Amino acid sequence: MKRFLVGSLAVVGALSILFVGALVGLLFLGASNKPGVPGQVVLELELDERLVEYVPEDSLASAFGPERLTVRDVVDALERAGGDERVKGLVVKVSGTPGSTAVVQELRDAVKAFRATGKKAVAYADTFGEGDNSTGGYYLASAFDEVYVQPSGELSVTGIALETPFARDAFAKLGVKPRMSKRQEYKAAVNTYTEQTYTAPHREETERFLTSLFGQMVKGIAEGRKLSEEQARAAMDAAPLRAQEALEAKLVDGLLYRDEVYAKVKEAAGGKAELLYLEKYLERAGRPNRTGAQTVALIYGAGEIARGKSGSSPMSGDVTMGSDTVAAAFRKAVEDPQVKAIVFRVDSPGGSYVASDTVSREVKRAREKGKPVIVTMGSYAASGGYFVAMDADKIVAQPGTLTGSIGVFNGKMVTADFWEKLGVNWEPLGVGKNATMYSSDLEFTPEQHAKNEAFLDQVYADFTSKAAAGRRMPVEKLQEVAKGRVWTGEDAKERGLVDELGGFPVALKLAKEAAKLEGPVRVEVFPRKKGAAEVLSELLGEKQGDNSDDEAAAGARVTAPWQPVLEQTRALYRLGTQLGVVGEQRRQVLSAPVPEPTW
Template sequence: MKRFFIGSLALVGALSLLFVGAVVGLVILGASNKPGVPAEVVLELELSEPLEEYVPEDSLAGAFGDEKLTVRDVVDALEKAGEDARVKALVVKLDGAPGSLAVVQEVRDAVKAFRAKGKKAVVYADTFGEGGGATGAYYLATAFDEIYIQPSGDVSVVGAAVETPFGRDMLAKLGVKPRMGKRYEYKAAVNSYTEQTYTEAHREETERFLTSLFGQVVKGVAEGRELSEEQVKAAIDAAPLLGKEALEAKLVDGLLYRDEVYAKVKEEAGKGAQLLYVEKYLERAGRPNTHGPVVALIYGAGGISRGRSHTNPMSGEVTMGSETVAAAIRKAADDERVKAIVFRVDSPGGSYVASDTVRREVQRAKEKGKPVIVSMGTYAASGGYFVSMDADKIVAQPGTLTGSIGVYSGKLVTADFWEKLGVNWETLAVGKNAAMYSSDLDFTPEQLAKHESSLDRVYEDFTAKAAAGRKMPVEKLREVAKGRVWTGEDAKERGLVDELGGFGVALKLAKEAAKLEGPVKVEMFPRKKGTAEVLAELLGEKKGENSEDEEAGAEVSAPWSPVLKQTQALYQLGVKLGMVEERRQMLSAPVPDTTW
């Protein structure tokens, strides 16, 4: 029986090896038969949902279907195609904005650069808005040579709006008391809990934010459609416009169906031109910037927390862990091949301590002679600004949400709420302030003073370091701080960023700072992991011999863990646990939910 058992195991092992060998063989065979790029190509891109800023290096999304398209994928593909004689044109089917205003501007820049190489770009939408606004999608469309909608379509370019909920009175009815502190009046993250309407400062910064965004859209549409800004504003105020009205207003070039648009583009591209998806083109043609001295590209995406970055391998949702990002910067700084670092930040902020950990590594990289250029995405505010402010140069899109140099912290006191439910929580503690941040007890006068003092300390540290990083007097820096958010456009005027633009501008500045001429190789830090490595980590395998040797990867969360967390949260009740993170010193910005 023992021999039979051992023999069975050997047979299973042999069959497993044969299976693995067959799979590897099929992969090699598939790679060798991989189709190339046709001699004449019309690139095709379908934008029906927001582009991802960053697909984590340990994401399993690609193993269960096509990996999500990122902002950089589109930018790189169009840069490569602009220099490729095989590519004759670009046609985009647009079903909505691919993201925030900053993301739209990144894609607009890439389309305009593609056209500057003598390539034609055409966009088609069945409609720009059906029962809703489509200002963002139309703003993107105006970067193209020609815009078409189908005859039954509309152009609903209605402007931009922000809706903010205020729940102070609701919390009072529930018996919940907000005990929140902030520095200073523009730090509006806590206002939804402490106010019932906009404060004067909150209203001022939000209206200015909207005005700046609106002005950018009007200017872009006017330039793209060769109209005056007055004509564009008049069209926005008259919207939604029927297709014929939009054609008369010169907002579109024709009323055609999809098949008619695609046939027209292919005909103009030349006989034999074939359609090829942008993602397929990128896969076959490769990315630009693959040869020469190395410029490291490091992402800091998601809310900032202490420890390693976390990602749900199924959804791709990420947090910026200070250990992971700091390790990536250290590795790039210690790598002799790396001549400069581009740090792409897309974060509304988070932990003060975690933000300072990342900032320190940016500072150390510079001390080692490695220039660091920050490229801001949708937002790089509060903690997102904290990790950026020591860079040699900061680049933001005009529509990037940045600044918010301030701090908030506190708790919700829920004792009266639980009493209404007939639940009595009793706290036993050893130490005068052991229960200081308990949500069942209010602050004592002494504890409140300690809490306020800690907010002062963080604000003073933040503003002092920001002033040093931006090389400006601290008094001047504090004039534009106070927790206020700015668009990239306004932030540049106030010295908080250096240049407006995206990846291309950041890479150019990195080359200049490192005194590099000619082509460069953009290399991701940390490198992207294979599916097998991700699965091994899910099963508990730890990489690296020590903390310095360990790869700066994200910590993989099992896809079912959010369900467990939600169950626990329901047990304790969302009102009680929903504010746990607010007890920390938070460098986090309110992200306006902009409808446009």
């Protein structure tokens, strides 16, 4: 019997070894058979949805559909393709606006850099808008060598607009009383709840923000289409334009269908070039900046800022900037002797004051340890998003990046009258003089109101003094451009809040200069990428890492497959808290409303 058991175990062990060996062999065989990049290719990209800023390396979002293309994916692919002799050209179908003004500007910069290598880039659309605004899509297309639209299409390049809801009277009818305070007059985050129209400062900053963006688009379209700014503005004022009118206005180069565009592109490439999706090219050719002996760390700070670990939803793709995760990534980058500089990509409307301060501390510590930090801003770096950026060696933003909002708000919604209308009586009890201070059923007492106001004064003073120190300017000068006001990146640069205009390539160049690096460098994302086994074990609740730094830096918290229903429930609850009708009040003190213009 004993011999039989030993023999059985030996057989099982041998079979296990054979299975593992076969699996490894299949993996190697699959890798060896992986298709490469053809000898002559034209890269093809379909922009039919908004690009995302960041997909955590360990995200399971791809399990619920195709992996989302990021801004950096497109920028890196075009940079790699610019120096690749196999790539003969680029054709992009623009089916809408791929993102914010800043995102479009990042893509425009990448297209222009690709063209500067002597390669042709062509954009086409069946229509730039059909009963809706497509100024953003056309703004991108105008950076290409040639632009084509289907004969039945149109150019709805009507400009940029913004609608802001104001619900003070609605809250009054519901019996909900906003008790919100802010620092200072331009901090518009609470105006939806406390006003019925724009205040003078709110209108001023919004009109200036839109005017700046529109001016940038007019200038870009004029340059791309070799028109005067007056001609470009006149064409936009005349829109929507039928395809023939757009051709006569020199906004497009021809009225062609897809097959005709592709035939021209292939002919220009020599006739033998194959089409290859840009994302497939990136997968096969690899990213640029991967071979240097010295490393520049790339750390993402994307999404609403919160205490704790970063989070991501596999269904929506939404991410949260967790202060523990980002702070630990900085510590890991500082400890790595190969890392000579850090590029910090910030794309956030803000959030928690405490979490923002945690990240800001690590930015300062990295610089103290001799690792330069260069911030590159995405669509927005506002309020807490600016707080985490302000201590960097240099700040880079796109002209259209929503920047600043150096201010603070806080308070609560008093809902006792609302519940009374429904016949519900919430009766708070507390032990401690201020135990019920943030109860939604009670007004602030005069003393509690004074405490809340003092807290706002303290946070605003801390924000402005640290921003002044980080930007190396007198506090009085900083306070003039603070006051909770949002700026475009272009206006922020004029006021000293931003150092350079541009995107990833500009930030990397500045990082190399700051660290005195020459030649190629390796860009590595921190925190490190986790393997499938680690992701799975996290889903099952197993802790990763030998210590708190390892665990926190391990990356974004991944939501298990059964979590979407819970997330939807939580979303409804959050909506209720924002309306002030359920739960404890949310206290995001360093947050800015993110305007979503139609363009």
